[in-house]
Amino acid sequence: MEWIEFPSLSRETLRDIRVTLDDGFKEFTRAYGETLEAMLEPLKIFLIWLEDLLISSPWIIILAVIVAAVYAGSRNWKIALGTFLALVAIGIFGMWEDTMRTIAMVTVCTITAIVLGIPIGIAMSRSDRLQAIITPILDLMQTMPSFVYLIPVVMIFGLGKVPGVIAVVIYAIPPMIRLTNLGIRLVDKDVLEAADAFGSSNWQKLKDVQLPLALPTIMAGINQCIMMSLAMVVVASMIGVRGLGQPVLQAINNQYFTLGVMNGLAIVAIAIIFDRASQAYGKRLQKHSEVIHG
Amino acid sequence: MASDGIEIRNLYKIFGPKGEDYVDLVKGGMSKAALNEQHGHVLGLNDINIFMPGGKITVVMGLSGSGKSTLIRHINRLIDPTAGEVIYQGNDVCKMSDAELQDFRRHKTAMVFQKFALLPHRTVLKNTVYGLEVQGVDKDEAEQRARKWITRVGLEGFEDHYPNQLSGGMQQRVGLARALTNDADILLMDEAFSALDPLIRMDMQTVLLDIQEELEKTIVFITHDLDEALRLGDHIAILRDGAVIQQGSGQDIVLNPADAYITDFVKDVNRGRVIEVDTIMTKKEPPKDALIISSGAMLEDAAKKLSEAGAVNAKIVDGTGKLLGSITIQDTISAMVTPATH
């Protein structure tokens, strides 16, 4: 019979392990929680400011600004028109305020992911050792169910916006880092050699050669990052992030089919706007590679 | 504005994790094939000694894999040697600190690449200023200097084009303009014209020779094409398996090939364009009505002059008009077609 059941540790040992780890972590939270929270205060202030700005300004101005920004980025009137129609529909169906909250949240998360992700990606591209260390961490971040890392985040920060941003950034930053690293590593060796031959310093090489040439790949990373942030808004709503995720959560709990679909579609609409606009912008930056000598 | 020469002394390069350990074996005569088979290391350069005269074009020639690119990359130390020295203005490039090396690359050298290696996201003008930008030269001045060279290589009007809007020949003109704008004494050209069509290639050679006449830079030019080597090279070194097997002027190499490998290389060459009249002239007294041809003229030009004038004899004179010897049209033509044995 001994071979049927796996010889696991006894219940008592397992419990002890859990208790020790949990206590240790609680201890850590008590000791450093406030410091960590204080460190992230600017992030919170920025997010609240942006949310207020979007919600308390007259809707017509926000609508105009968003459509203008999309047009300025993409130089494509079809995308701008689509944006206009989608936002009008969102407003008519009473989701304007939640949509603004979600846009503010996604914007802050994306900026945070870019600010952290690009330097990490650059560092990773310069050292094979670092790449070997960071890659499995990114794999872990992407495959670990997000509910699992919500636990410690909530233990430290409680419920609210900041833990929401952290959870979303953890989920959305890996493609940013990976694609920055990849983009820089794929830069043509011949061009790098030319930069060396002219006596470029490492910094000159990075800013004049590697980053510009990696830009299409980095832009793809930013695009991915935005999409993944949006995908996380429902999960984030579970820890108190307001926006389009909350009605969806409510709809799940109460089986409100229409409410769920409407808010879900609003998320999809924003995702498509962000995606098309950022891709068109990325393409425009790459204009020099479009015209091929006949 | 004469430039200084480059002296390469006892230069060895062995590719692989423990290259230094095998230098002595190579010095003892181990071949490239044996080193690779027994120790898994690749012999890149084997005891290279070349003096590259200042203000002249030195051509390094050899077949694919003979070590040409490896050699030229030692001059600006894009590749570190396993042993040996590269001396320029009394300093060993191989011993420079990182800062000295950066300075040397910025101010003393410029390079043109086989695959152009232009910055695809920059216009012709922005590519051309790259070297000056790295040096920290003021933008307006840099662009002004760059424009001058863009015009000089025949790309006026294309300043705002991107590289992939240009043909290969035009792209390499950008590569050349970029290197010349740097205003460095040493110009390194690794198969700079090899990727171009024959006609465009001739064109570019002409551009280079014209510019060189004016600037007198120390040019190191890599090619696997003998005609190109003979046309451009004041001094030619031939590499095989990482070692120099012959060096000298184009005429030396065509007239006295060191071994069967080089004989094979030179057998189809247009000798009329390589051999000087001095080589075939005799001490025979020329007739009174003989044509006058100056010393150093190529056989082809001499033959042309003789046949145009309908003459049979010519006297060879030096710059001061002193008689050096004489040639006949028969001698000239037979030296152009059959290997001259001396």
Ligand SMILES: Nc1ncnc2c1ncn2[C@@H]1O[C@H](COP(=O)(O)OP(=O)(O)OP(=O)(O)O)[C@@H](O)[C@H]1O
């Ligand atoms: N980084 C390297 N590691 C190992 N071997 C190398 C390396 N670079 C060059 N080699 C070897 O050194 C030899 C000389 O190569 P090199 O590129 O200098 O030849 P080449 O004369 O320029 O040839 P080609 O005409 O094809 O450009 C070759 O056998 C090559 O395989």
Ligand SMILES: [Mg+2]
């Ligand atoms: Mg080569």
